Amino acid sequence: MSSQPTRIVVIGGSAAGPKAAAKARxxxxxxxxxxxxREQELSMASCGFPYYVGGTFDDRNMLICTPAGNVRDSQFYGKAKGIEALVLTEALRIDRDTKTVTVKHLPTESERTLHYDRLVIATGARPVCPNAPGFDLDGVQTLHSMGDADTLRAIRDTKAVEKAVVVGGGLIGFEVCEALRLAGIDTTVIEKTHQILPFLDPDLAKLVENHIRANGPDIIVGNGVAEFLGDNGKLTGVKLDNGTELPCQLAVVAVGVRPNIDLALLSHLEIGDQGGIRVNERMQTSDPDIYAVGDCVECKSLISGHWMRAPYGDIANLQGRVAGQNIIRENSASFPGITQTGICKIFDFTVGFTGLSAQAAKAAGLNDIETATISGLDIPVFMSGKLLISKLVAERESGRIIGFQCIGPGDVSKRVATMAMAIRGKLTVEDMVNADLPYAPPYSLALDHTIVSAQVMENKLKGLMQGLSVTEVKQRADHGADCFILDTRSPEEFEAMRLGIGETLIPLGALRGRLNELPEDKDREIILYCKISLRGYEGAAILQQHGWRNVKVMEGGIMAWPYAREK
Structure with missing residues (x-):
């Protein structure tokens, strides 16, 4: 006689839940x-919301379609997947003793009891909202649901708003900022901390900030929203912590999300230090018959070993697949953790990251690190190559790569993906300097940007080059440090753009013949740079071999300089 079929209940129908259900099937x-x-829609591509709002595509059903164009609704799940999908249905409570879930159909308020052998909690996350009066005014929005996306798209299409603020300077905030700006809305981004895009180190974040400003939006950092101002129930402006008032008819709050763990708390499941449901590598909670996946759980960093939250759609899908497999075949799949990789488009820039930034590494207790910043093209100049600026982070003693950030109009995605796998594979700088990567002029330079980044890092680790960040050079110039700053570009480049920090121009080709113009004191600090600092590095090698002992290179060159320049 055949055994009874396994009864599986999945709570949550956005990304991780449907993936777990589909894999189990x-x-x-x-x-x-x-x-x-709980919502009407299933398996929404929520990362696509800003692009729907911005008009990249017009059919909202594309957000809930399969690659073949089929809408993922209840009927689709029933017929194509053999899964009963209860939409507009809220899970009220879990009884672990009887293995039941009580749910309520929201339109009718009728309740129903579902029995399970295995349960998956995929309740996602809720948007974090500022603790500021006026949040309930008409015109204050989040972008977390299809309904939110519909509202913002209608605002774009009807041109009902002239001025908007975006509260939060992270990934979603700037994707929304771009969408609003492209719709012709005067947009200001407000970030409470002193830096946008906190996953970047400050030098690169400032370059992105400059690019955003050049495209129209204003950015205010180091200031939060104290109050949403209104008249007759409608938003008229925001008041900042410093008292400044900004008029606006729309405020989109994008300051992050927090795990939705209400059901887990009611069920007395273990919650981690970061506020998410604690799970093991098989995505099991403290109850072995209950799994949890997606934005509501905590993940382990494969670099630091610390628990962290990772509310990303790709991670949710990976975890859902693991849970769905283990539900049917116990201990057959595992999700070991994350390297925390992300990417976004901001106007003509792509911003990508993987692993830890320098400041995040130090916060995690990894203090013995080295960084290398470079600028360069993604493909050769004769193929119309575009700029990339990147920062590599590695452990000094082991050479293990632990972080990489890359920005610019070039092909950032390929470089971040390469370094993400290097981090996942625990590769060292030595492994990367001779990496056998695909090369042809339409796709990369003969030495790919990632390889050059590793080679610069190797030079630093072996003492062949001493580098300074652009911030360190700026601080020296601002404080009148006793250093000699040498620009190795051509006179034409120098006249077109200069830093204005007391630099002396000696083109690289003339350097050997003009050594007498350099400081007589061979221990005085000399800082060299050029457009991307390749000529600066070559000049530094010349000076070192002629006896100067304190020679340094400004990493990334003028292209990595985020401060005002002279023309």
């Missing part, structure tokens, strides 16, 4: 699978 054709979703 592929593993077991006869399991009874029920998917519970």
């Amino acid at each position: 592929r593993m077991d054709e006869f399991a009874e699978i029920t998917l519970v979703q």
